[in-house]
Every structure is written in C-alpha cells, then in structure tokens.
Amino acid sequence: MEESSLTQKTSRLGGMFRALQYRNYRLFFMGQGVSLIGTWMQQIAMSWLVYRLTDSVFFLGMVSFANQIPSFLLAPFAGVISDRFNRHRVLLFTQFLLLLQAGTLAALVLTHTVTVPYIMALGVFAGVVNAFDMSARQSFVVQLVEKREDLSNAIALNSSMFNMARLVGPSVAGAIIATVGEGLCFLLNALSYFAVLASLLLMRLPRQERQKQDTQVLKSLGEGFTYAFGFAPIRDLLLLIATLSLFGMPFTVLMPVFARDVLGGDAGTLGLLMGASGVGALLGALYLASRKSVLGLGRVIVVASVLFGLGLMAFALSQTMVFSLLGIFVAGLGMILRMASTNTLLQTIVDDDKRGRVMSFYSMAFMGMAPIGSLLAGWVAEQVGVTYTLLGCGFICLLSIIPFVLNLPHTRPLVVPIYQRLGILPEIAQGLQTASTLSSPPEGGKM
Structure with missing residues (x-):
C-alpha cells in the first residue's frame, strides 16, 4: 500500500516537471532562471536607488513608465517581426542588447555618476528591446516543447521559474x-545575461520553414488585430491581462514607499515583502x-482574481509586518494564478502563424499597460497616500472579473473545437463523440 502511494507521488512529481524532458526547454529553463534572478535584483535596486535619489513617489512611477511604455507602443510591430523572422536569432540579439544596458547602468552607479535622466534614458532603451524580446520569447517556448499537450506545463514551469x-x-x-x-546588483544582472546567451547558443533547433507572408507590415498587423480582437475568447483573455496590469501591477512600484514610510523599514524590508x-x-x-x-482554468482565473483583490486590499490596510507579509503573499498567489492561467489558455488556442502577433498584444496588455498604471498610481499616491491607492487598485481588480464570468458560458463552446482539433484534450473529443452518438447536446468543455 505504501509502495503504491509512493509510486503515485513520484509519478505526480514527474508530471509536474514533464516539460523538462525536452533538452532545448531544459536549457531555456536554466538560462532564464539565472538571468531572471539578476533581473529581479536590478528591479529592487532600481526602485530603491530612484527613491533614495529623489524621495518622490511620482518619480518612481515616472521611471517605471519610461521603462515600460515602449512595449505599449512597439509591441504590435514586434509581433510582426516575431512572425516573420527566426525567433531564436531575435532572442540572441535582444539578450545581448539587454546585457549592454545592464552593464552601462552598473558602470554609472559604481562610478557614482548616475542621475535620474540617465536612468530614464536607459530605461527607455531597455523598454524598446524588451518589446521585441518578450514577443519573441513568448512565441519561442512553443518551439521548445515537442508535444502540444506539454505546453501548459512548460508555461506553468516558466511561471515557477x-x-x-x-x-x-x-x-x-x-x-x-x-x-x-545598489551598484553590485546591476553588475550581477549584467553577468547573468551570459547564462541565457549560453543556453540559447547550446540549443539544437530543427530547421523550420517559414510560410511566405505579405510584405506589407501594416496589413500583417491589421490581420493580427482582427484575428485577436475578433475572436471572443482571445479578446476576453487580453482584456483580463490589461486590467491586471493597469490596476494590479502598480503595487510593485509603490512597494519601496510602503516598506519605508508605512512599515518604517529599509531595503531589507522591501526584500522581505517582495519575497x-x-x-x-x-x-x-x-x-x-x-x-x-x-x-477548469476559467474557474481558476475567477478564484485567482478574488484572491488577488482581497490580498491587495488587506495589504493596503495592514500596519504591521506580519499582516503585510500575509496580505502580499495572498496577492502574489492570486496574481500568478490569473496571469499564468490566462497565458496558458491564450497560447493553446492561438493559430501558429499568428502567434507572434497575438503574443505581442499580450505583451502590449501586460507590459504596455503597466507603465500607465504605475504613472497613475504614483500620481494618486502623491495626492491621497499609498494606502488608499492600493486599496482602490485591489477593489478595481476584484470587480474586473465580473465581465469575464458573464461571458464565460458563451466563450467555452468556441474553445472546445480548437482543443479537439489540436488533440490537446482528447477526452473532450471523446466526450463530444459519445454525446453526439446519444443524440444529446454535447457536454461543454470548460475554458
């Protein structure tokens, strides 16, 4: 009995990491894992540096705005590039440029010559590069997993990483x-890019034949827009991400203010909250x-939205470290469940030849709306304080799930045939066939 239970647990654990059986994905996972640690170190150091230099909540929002607004403006064009060119080569180029950006920032901070205008200029540069990098990276993951049924696991492991x-x-x-x-954090981030560059160079990718596409960029962009926003399931998922990014993500920008002014802490307090x-x-x-x-991912998204909204509101009202850690823990749980579930559903229903363009709209919703939210949250926090700002953000995110819930019964039947055709959910196909045989309405799959 015990042996059988152990075997089941081992099988479940192996299933949790099944996407790592693919060599290329394994390399991608390890390289990105090292690089992302450096990225988060730089983000914390950047927030603390700007707040130390300016003592202004508004400038925190401005720097975040400068770093992310290029994604909003350039993401659709980045998607066209991702669909037309070799995504592996695009990633090699963008990661190298981000290495240069981090290295320059490290040099400025370590030589004590850094100023806010330098930070904003380098932020704009990184934002332009990230617009192309994120679109290519989101689409590239599909090439690293040989079986489509393992794609959702790969996306979830990406979120875990x-x-x-x-x-x-x-x-x-x-x-x-x-x-x-802060200088050492920027330097370590620059060095971390060598890990992701090495992983990309070590990959063995099969030669892929690109379908001949129309040379008119605007026409290609228009086709992608019509496809993404003309199909209700994709449109609803993109709106979910945009809402979360606009009203939910600004809490990370305001975290240094909360750590220092509400909890009376320092950089270590900020690190604990982010942790x-x-x-x-x-x-x-x-x-x-x-x-x-x-x-069942549709239900997960609904529950996640409730968790995130309530967690953020609890965090906003907390005055002690213990309750702040608990509130932000719940908010973090809800945020990733909503974000990763949305990404998974989006990646599995989009057509391959339009994947780059659709994922560019995802980047636009995720990375592009965040700077607008950060700028708005920074301004509101200056007027009414960080507590009421975060409270309002949590409440809006809680309400944002209502349209999705109302539309869910209409979008589920549109998604089921796609999964049936791709063979991602053979159990649905079998259920539909059985229901048809019995001359009764087919059992709807859950999005």
Missing part, C-alpha cells in the same frame, strides 16, 4: 543594497504545473 527568481532576487538584493549599495509575494506566486505556479489539463 519567474517566481522562484522573484523570491531569491529581491532577498539577495536587499542584503547587497544594505551592505555595499513573500514571490512565495505566494511560486506556490500558485507549482499548482498550475501539477495540473494535467487546461480544463
């Missing part, structure tokens, strides 16, 4: 900033990785 880095990076950054300053959010997000990602099917 992202949040493991978010757990480690801020904690390490907080200790480094408190002892030697607690990362723990919640990591657990959510691991839960998604353990799922064997995309069935």
